[in-house]
Amino acid sequence: MPLEDDAMPEATDGLRLRFVAEVDLTLDDHAAISDLLVASFPEHADTFRAASWYGARPDHRLWIEDSPGAIAAHLDLERRLIGVGGRDVLVAGVGEAATHPKWRGKGLGRRLMAELRRVVSTETEAPAEFGYLGCREEVVGFYERVGWHRIYRKVREINPDSREWTTSESPTLIMPAAKPFSAWPEGEINLRGTWW
Numbered sequence: 001m002p003l004e005d006d007a008m009p010e011a012t013d014g015l016r017l018r019f020v021a022e023v024d025l026t027l028d029d030h031a032a033i034s035d036l037l038v039a040s041f042p043e044h045a046d047t048f049r050a051a052s053w054y055g056a057r058p059d060h061r062l063w064i065e066d067s068p069g070a071i072a073a074h075l076d077l078e079r080r081l082i083g084v085g086g087r088d089v090l091v092a093g094v095g096e097a098a099t100h101p102k103w104r105g106k107g108l109g110r111r112l113m114a115e116l117r118r119v120v121s122t123e124t125e126a127p128a129e130f131g132y133l134g135c136r137e138e139v140v141g142f143y144e145r146v147g148w149h150r151i152y153r154k155v156r157e158i159n160p161d162s163r164e165w166t167t168s169e170s171p172t173l174i175m176p177a178a179k180p181f182s183a184w185p186e187g188e189i190n191l192r193g194t195w196w
Contacts, residue, residue, distance in 0.1 A: 015072060015108070017115055019125065020061050022076075028069055033061065033096075036071045040098035053096055055160045055194040056080070060126050062116055064108050073099040073108035075116065078196060079128050085187015092120040092128035092177065095196030113146040113175075120177040130184060131175030134195055140171050148173040149181050157191040168195075 020029070030052045037048035047054050058076030066072045075097040081088045094116070099108050120128040135143065140150060155168045174184055 032071045072103040083190035084185045087185045090129045091132035093196035094133040128177050129179045148175045155189045158194045160194045
């Protein structure tokens with residue numbers, strides 16, 4: 001069960017964490033998320049004007065707001081059983097991780113990742129064995145500094161644009177949640193759907 005808004009206290013800097021199930025988002029929430037994503041990824045503005053996600057539709061959102069309706073940092077997640085070397089692994093696939101340009105360099109990404117780890121490590125909120133994300137090479141260092149582990153595996157996935165199965169070797173990162181990093185299985189990864 002997701003936390004109620006009142007359960008996430010306001011930080012001393014006035015920022016507020018929110019963890020919301022996708023089905024509970026309002027149209028205003030979607031608009032605020034889209035605004036953040038357009039500002040953060042201007043090269044994909046058309047995509048994020050059309051929807052507040054890309055690839056797999058998330059089941060939860062986690063964000064930091066500086067005032068109601070003004071999102072400073074955001075990520076989404078979808079829990080899914082993926083295949084890894086012939087085994088089923090429950091992951092929280094993370095997408096649309098972004099900090100608004102005016103808030104960059106203030107530690108919001110680190111704060112969001114700490115809250116993500118807490119949320120997916122519990123049995124009551126959005127439990128998963130591991131966090132999972134694919135990213136660009138230039139941001140791998142940030143994720144490693146906040147507790148993610150890079151792995152080098154082929155990944156089978158559906159490209160959301162072509163709707164065709166592809167194999168990727170782009171940066172893949174795993175975050176321990178209900179299980180330690182050492183429990184991640186060997187073998188090729190099958191996302192059994194689109195990336196996040």
